[in-house]
Amino acid sequence: MKLKKNPVPLYYQLEKVLRKRILSGKLKPDQAVPTEKELCQEFGVSRITVRQALLSLESDDLIRREQGRGTFVAFRRSPQFRLYGTVDDLFHLGVQTVLNLHSKKLVKPARDIIQDMKLKAGEKIYLFEGIRHLENERQAFFQAYVPEEIGKKIQVTEPDQPLFIERVEKETLEMVKRSKQITSASVADKNMAAILGVKKGHPLLVIKRIYFSKSGRALEMAVTFFPGDAYKGIAELIRYNA
DSSP, X not given: OOOXXXXXXHHHHHHHHHHHHHHTTSXXXXXXXXXXXXXXXXXXXXXXXXXXXXXXXXXXXXXXXXXXXXXXXXXXXXXXXXXXXXXOOGGGGGTXXXXXXXXXXXXXXXXXXXXXXXXXXXXXXXXXXXXXXXXXXXXEEEEEEEEHHHHTTOOTTSOOOSOHHHHHHHHHTOOEEEEEEEEEEEEOOHHHHHHHTOOTTOEEEEEEEEEEETTSOEEEEEEEEEEGGGOOOOOOOOOTTO
16 A cells, blocks of 8 residues: 655655554554554655654554564553542443443534534534443443534444443544543433433432543543442542651
8 A cells, every 4th residue: 555645744644544553453452563664665655754653653652662572552441541630530431331322313512512522613413322331230321422523433333332432533543632521410300310210309420521632622522420329439638748
């Protein structure tokens, strides 16, 4: 596959090809990435171009270099974020739960969603809904809002993954750089009570998390409604100067 010279720089074209191979699973965790010489021959580019592409992938923690051994696909269990504040990372970012999606529809976003995701005027988004199965046969109601051009590529019928954001990264070939989390309390209305198997008025914990790419673009906004008694938050405070 030879890359063609056009307004898009060659190193960027190569980076996108390799990024897609990694995120799609064609290149698996801990698998060796082709050498610079092999990449030069496969894509018809210079070593400088190859090195620029690899540096970008390395900065996103998609690959790692081992002196004397080569370059390998980095092992990524799940997106990891440092949370600042008193709220812990809910259920280990969901990796210990099961998410089953059941619907997808194109919607006009409400004003608060436009503000949270920094959407443009008139921009539509896809809304995905499903159930996140917790421990002890409890469940939470899950919603994901994603830009139209991303959402149209994601099918509800695809195999379920614990983290929906992994599907988004795979389709956009963009990595999540940071996330903003907002926690609030609510109570279940009649519809939510039926979904969660609780009584109307049951306390709920609502977790809203917005994922942003390196460029600052909102890739997804996930909102999960947990029965209040299904959540346990634990925080440890340490005085470093003691």
